[in-house]
Every structure is written in C-alpha cells, then in structure tokens.
Amino acid sequence: MGDHDEQGVSRRGFLKTTGLGLGVAVGALVLGPSAVSAAESGASTPVAEGPFPYKDLDPREGMLRGHAGYWKSGCAYGAFYGITSMLREAVGGPYAQVPYRMLAWGRGGGANWGTLCGALTGACAAINLVAADADVNKLVGELMGWYSTHPFPSDEATKLAVTGSFKQTAKDYPKIELIKTVSKSPLCHVSNATWIAASGIKLPDDRRKERCARLTADVVAKTVAMLNAYKAGTFVPVYKVDEETEICLACHEPDQEGKMSCVECHEPHEL
Amino acid sequence: MGDHDEQGVSRRGFLKTTGLGLGVAVGALVLGPSAVSAAESGASTPVAEGPFPYKDLDPREGMLRGHAGYWKSGCAYGAFYGITSMLREAVGGPYAQVPYRMLAWGRGGGANWGTLCGALTGACAAINLVAADADVNKLVGELMGWYSTHPFPSDEATKLAVTGSFKQTAKDYPKIELIKTVSKSPLCHVSNATWIAASGIKLPDDRRKERCARLTADVVAKTVAMLNAYKAGTFVPVYKVDEETEICLACHEPDQEGKMSCVECHEPHEL
Numbered sequence: 001m002g003d004h005d006e007q008g009v010s011r012r013g014f015l016k017t018t019g020l021g022l023g024v025a026v027g028a029l030v031l032g033p034s035a036v037s038a039a040e041s042g043a044s045t046p047v048a049e050g051p052f053p054y055k056d057l058d059p060r061e062g063m064l065r066g067h068a069g070y071w072k073s074g075c076a077y078g079a080f081y082g083i084t085s086m087l088r089e090a091v092g093g094p095y096a097q098v099p100y101r102m103l104a105w106g107r108g109g110g111a112n113w114g115t116l117c118g119a120l121t122g123a124c125a126a127i128n129l130v131a132a133d134a135d136v137n138k139l140v141g142e143l144m145g146w147y148s149t150h151p152f153p154s155d156e157a158t159k160l161a162v163t164g165s166f167k168q169t170a171k172d173y174p175k176i177e178l179i180k181t182v183s184k185s186p187l188c189h190v191s192n193a194t195w196i197a198a199s200g201i202k203l204p205d206d207r208r209k210e211r212c213a214r215l216t217a218d219v220v221a222k223t224v225a226m227l228n229a230y231k232a233g234t235f236v237p238v239y240k241v242d243e244e245t246e247i248c249l250a251c252h253e254p255d256q257e258g259k260m261s262c263v264e265c266h267e268p269h270e271l
Numbered sequence: 272m273g274d275h276d277e278q279g280v281s282r283r284g285f286l287k288t289t290g291l292g293l294g295v296a297v298g299a300l301v302l303g304p305s306a307v308s309a310a311e312s313g314a315s316t317p318v319a320e321g322p323f324p325y326k327d328l329d330p331r332e333g334m335l336r337g338h339a340g341y342w343k344s345g346c347a348y349g350a351f352y353g354i355t356s357m358l359r360e361a362v363g364g365p366y367a368q369v370p371y372r373m374l375a376w377g378r379g380g381g382a383n384w385g386t387l388c389g390a391l392t393g394a395c396a397a398i399n400l401v402a403a404d405a406d407v408n409k410l411v412g413e414l415m416g417w418y419s420t421h422p423f424p425s426d427e428a429t430k431l432a433v434t435g436s437f438k439q440t441a442k443d444y445p446k447i448e449l450i451k452t453v454s455k456s457p458l459c460h461v462s463n464a465t466w467i468a469a470s471g472i473k474l475p476d477d478r479r480k481e482r483c484a485r486l487t488a489d490v491v492a493k494t495v496a497m498l499n500a501y502k503a504g505t506f507v508p509v510y511k512v513d514e515e516t517e518i519c520l521a522c523h524e525p526d527q528e529g530k531m532s533c534v535e536c537h538e539p540h541e542l
Contacts, residue, residue: 046359046367073404088317096317097368104407105399109387111411114529115457116386125396128376133344136375140382186386189529202525254473258385258460265536 047094052129054231055090059221062086063160066119066220068167069100070213075188076106078213079122082220083227084129098129109188117188119212119219120147130227138237139226141259144186145239146222148261151180152195153214156221161214174210184261191215247271318365323400325502326361330492333357334431337390337491339438340371341484346459347377349484350393353491354498355400369400380459388459390483390490391418401498409508410497412530415457416510417493419532422451423466424485427492432485445481455532462486518542 062082069078080103088095105111106121120143127139160166162175179199183191192203192212201207229235241249241259248262262268333353340349340356351374359366376382377392391414398410431437433446450470454462463474463483472478500506512520512530519533533539 047370049370049372094368094370097365098370098373099318099320099365099400101320101404102369102396102399104404105395105411107408108528110391110395110415110457111408112528112530113412113415113457114527114531115415116381116392120381121387121392124376124381125373128373129370133372133375137378137382140376141384144381144384144386186381186384189527189531193527196526203528204525254475255467256385256460256464257379257383257474259383260385260460 047097051132052087052094053091054087054130054227056228056231057083057086057090057224059224059228062220062224063157063217064165064167066217067157067160067173067213070119070209070216071171071173073101073104074107074118075212075216076118076122077101077104078216079103079119079219079223080125081122082216083123083126083223086224087126087130095129114189114192115187117147117183117186117191117215117219119216120144120186122216123219123223127223127227131230135230139230139235142226142237142239143219143223144259145237145241147186147219148184149182149239150218150222151182152191152218153178153180153211154218154221157214157217160217161210166213166217171206173213174207176207178207178211178214185264186260190264244268318368322403323358323365324362325358325401325498327499327502328354328357328361328495330495330499333491333495334428334488335436335438337488338428338431338444338484341390341480341487342442342444344372344375345378345389346483346487347389347393348372348375349487350374350390350490350494351396352393353487354394354397354494357495358397358401366400385460385463386458388418388454388457388462388486388490390487391415391457393487394490394494398494398498402501406501410501410506413497413508413510414490414494415530416508416512418457418490419455420453420510421489421493422453423462423489424449424451424482425489425492428485428488431488432481437484437488442477444484445478447478449478449482449485456535457531461535515539 065085066078066082069081072078077100081100084095084098084100103122103125106116106118109115109118110121123143124140127143128136131139158177161173162177164175166173179195181195181198183194185191192208195211196202196208226235242261244263245259245261336356337349337353340352343349348371352371355366355369355371374393374396377387377389380386380388381392394414395411398414399407402410429448432444433448435446437444450466452466452469454465456462463479466482467473467479497506513532515534516530516532523533
C-alpha cells in the first residue's frame with residue numbers, strides 16, 4: 001500500500017472535482033484521443049509534492065486578512081488564511097483545494113496548550129506550500145528567530161487598528177494602543193505570559209486577544225516579505241541564537257533538540 | 272478584498288494551473304459561451320470549509336506508514352503522511368489535493384527549534400481535516416495530553432521494529448529495543464531531552480532518530496484510534512492536567528495560555 005500515494009486519483013474523481021468533464025470531453029471530439037490522453041494524464045495525478053507557484057504578495061493586505069482571520073477562528077487560522085487566501089486570488093489552482101481551516105487547531109499554541117504560537121503554525125504551513133524542501137527550514141527558522149526577538153504588536157499593526165483600517169469582523173476589536181513586548185521564545189505560553197505580565201491585561205480580555213490579532217497580522221506581513229524576497233532570490237537568513245544560548249549549546253547541543261533560549265526555563269550553571 | 276476568498280479563482284489562473292486551457296477553449300468553439308460558463312463556474316469552486324469524509328482506518332498500517340514517513344522527511348511529515356495517505360486510498364477526493372509535504376516544516380519541533388513535537392503537528396493537521404470545528408480542540412487536546420503521559424516508544428512499535436515489520440526505507444533503521452520515557456510535555460525539546468538523558472543516546476545517533484520514528488508511529492496509531500472512535504460517536508476525552516498544575520492554574524490560569532506542566536520550567540512557590 002505504501003507506494004500508492006504517488007499514483008493518481010481516478011479520472012472520474014478529477015472531472016468531478018474540477019467540473020471540467022464536459023469541456024474535456026468536447027475537446028476529445030475535436031482533437032482526438034491523443035489530446036484526451038494528455039488531459040487524463042494530468043487529471044489523474046494527485047497534487048504535486050513540490051512547491052506551489054507563487055506571485056508577489058502585499059504585506060499590508062496580508063495584515064488586514066491575518067487580523068480578520070484571527071477574530072474569525074484564531075491565530076493559526078488567521079495566519080494561514082491571511083497568506084493562502086491572497087495566493088488563491090493571485091495564483092489560484094492548487095491553493096483553492098487546501099482548506100483554510102486545516103491549521104485552525106494551532107490556536108492558542110495548539111488547542112490552547114500554549115506550545116508553538118499559532119500564528120507561526122499557520123505561517124509555517126504556508127511557507128512549506130511555497131518553498132522547496134531544501135529551503136523550508138531556513139525560512140521557518142528565520143521566522144521563529146525573528147518572532148522571538150520582535151516587539152509585538154508592531155507600530156504598523158497598532159496604526160491600522162487605531163485608525164480603524166482593519167476589516168470589520170463579527171466581533172468588533174479594541175481600537176487602542178497596546179504595550180509591546182519581546183517574547184524571547186516562539187512559544188504561545190511565553191509570548192502571552194510575557195505580554196500579560198507587562199500589560200496587566202489578562203488572557204480572557206478582548207485587549208489581549210487584540211494583541212494576538214495584531215501579532216498575527218505582523219507574522220503574516222513578515223512571512224509575505226520573506227517569501228517575496230525568497231522568490232526574488234534575495235532572501236538571506238540573519239537570525240542567530242543569543243550568546244548565552246550559544247554557550248549552552250557548545251556543550252549541550254547533542255543532549256536536546258532546539259534553538260530556544262535555554263535560560264528561559266533552565267537555571268544557568270558554572271562552566 | 273476580504274470576501275474574495277469565498278469566491279472563485281480567476282479563469283486565467285485556473286487554466287494556467289490545470290493546463291487545461293486548450294481543452295476548454297476548444298469546448299467553447301463547439302458548445303458556445305453558455306457551456307464554457309458552466310465549466311468555469313464548476314472549476315472555480317474552492318474546497319469546502321468543512322470536515323472531509325472519513326472511513327475507518329487501520330492503526331497498525333498507520334504505524335508502518337508513520338515510521339516510513341519519518342525516515343523519509345521527519346516526524347511531522349511522517350505523521351501527516353501516515354494518516355492522510357490512508358485517507359487518500361480509502362476516501363480519495365479532497366485528500367488527493369492536500370500535499371503530504373506541507374506539514375514537513377514541523378520536524379524537530381519546527382525546523383529543529385524544539386517547539387511542538389512534529390508528530391503532533393502532523394497528526395493535528397490531519398485531525399483538523401477530519402473533525403468538525405467544534406470538536407477539533409477536544410481531539411487535539413486529548414492527543415497532547417496522551418502524548419505528555421505516554422511512555423514512548425511503545426512495546427507495539429518496538430515489536431514492529433525488532434521483527435523487521437516496518438517497511439524498508441532508503442535509510443535502514445536500528446532493529447533493537449529502546450528505552451521508554453514519559454515526556455511530561457508535548458514539546459519536542461523536552462521529549463527528546465528526557466529520552467536522551469535516560470538512554471544516554473545523543474541527538475544525532477540513528478537510535479535516537481529511530482526512537483522518534485517509533486514515536487511517530489505511535490502518534491499515528493493513537494490519532495487513528497481516536498478518529499475512528501470520534502466518527503463512531505464513542506470518543507470521550509479523558510486527559511486532565513496533573514494535580515500540581517491544577518493548583519497553579521487555580522490562580523494563574525488568566526496569566527498565561529496553556530495546559531503544559533508548570534513545574535517543568537517554573538520553580539514552585541509557597542501558596
């Protein structure tokens with residue numbers, strides 16, 4: 001059974017999915033069997049296991065969609081929807097067959113468990129759709145590093161909020177300035193706890209949710225900027241782990257998996 | 272622009288992606304404009320934003336695929352491939368248009384950052400494809416809780432390994448018994464560090480990788496068992512946070528997001 005995945009769906013399945021049975025059948029009448037074979041051969045193939053086509057996207061439009069998506073179904077949905085809905089419009093094709101909702105589970109660090117920030121979960125899945133296998137880790141690693149060192153929410157996101165530029169959604173959002181914090185971690189738990197400690201605004205508060213909606217917008221904008229640069233051949237990852245973590249990893253790298261700051265959870269010890 | 276996502280992709284984008292422009296254009300010559308309109312209308316329908324159809328899956332077959340997928344492209348790819356390749360064969364249709372590779376970024380807790388265990392990342396995306404919006408958190412939360420308290424790798428996975436039942440892959444795998452550990456966390460970093468500390472086997476070692484390959488197999492088997500029960504109407508989540516964490520959350524729940532064990536990273540304090 002293991003090798004079946006590389007083979008095609010049935011022609012019937014394809015025609016049903018695309019709704020093009022009629023057009024292709026008529027094409028056969030005019031062009032003869034060889035044209036149909038070509039069409040069938042394309043038709044019976046599952047989606048290719050390679051990068052989807054890409055077109056330059058607008059980071060600002062991505063912010064609007066990421067923010068709206070957050071208020072619809074959470075951070076992971078917001079980020080994935082923000083990027084892939086623009087790709088559906090710009091490129092179409094395979095993007096239209098990947099449901100926006102499939103990354104929604106990442107909300108609150110995964111069903112509110114506080115693990116990886118859901119905005120990253122959604123953005124990383126979008127990156128993986130666009131980037132070649134050999135480049136995925138570079139782009140994802142850079143995004144995680146940027147996230148860990150960036151003050152959220154950005155001035156740009158707050159400006160869009162206070163000027164009422166974000167799209168209206170089912171739930172109106174607080175149009176106020178919000179304090180910025182650096183999470184020093186890609187984990188939702190740390191990101192939220194850090195901001196909550198600094199702002200005094202608790203988790204269930206709409207202002208805290210709005211902070212995460214703006215953060216989602218920021219993650220979409222950064223991801224889009226990275227992907228635009230990547231496709232233009234100008235992407236260069238710049239993130240490096242901090243010096244303290246580098247010292248830990250000099251000995252402990254083979255003892256664990258990860259690039260998160262060690263002293264966020266572990267007490268430093270004498271060398 | 273925000274509502275465009277529910278509408279179709281442009282005809283141009285679709286024709287370019289499917290490579291079917293010629294067939295449709297010829298269809299237009301024969302059938303006239305109304306037939307082309309019908310084809311366009313069907314062609315531009317995006318995948319439905321709801322659960323995909325499901326059929327009961329075999330957990331043992333899932334283990335074989337999860338293990339093979341791990342050795343091909345990592346834990347997250349392995350878990351997502353393990354589940355969705357079976358669904359492609361059993362159900363087909365929309366599953367054939369979601370690329371296996373899109374969750375591969377989750378490897379090593381996300382591009383080797385050590386955040387959420389990639390086997391969970393892959394499995395949770397598959398859960399989200401199958402489950403209704405209102406049920407996703409219940410299933411994902413149960414999987415995270417189970418993972419945090421389960422000794423990996425399971426006896427069943429080790430049996431498949433030592434008897435040579437796992438599929439041959441490009442890289443041969445160590446067919447030996449491996450020590451079991453409970454991670455007390457869904458994080459890759461903690462999961463690996465715990466096992467490495469107990470086994471004395473370091474991160475780059477093939478035996479450590481095989482531990483994660485078997486863990487991936489176990490996560491697939493658990494997810495498949497949960498989904499079978501969910502679809503049969505018999506799924507009941509049983510995970511509860513441990514007593515120590517419950518005491519912490521009694522005060523600190525609004526200060527943070529998450530259900531991970533607090534004392535894994537924080538020093539307990541006087542109440």
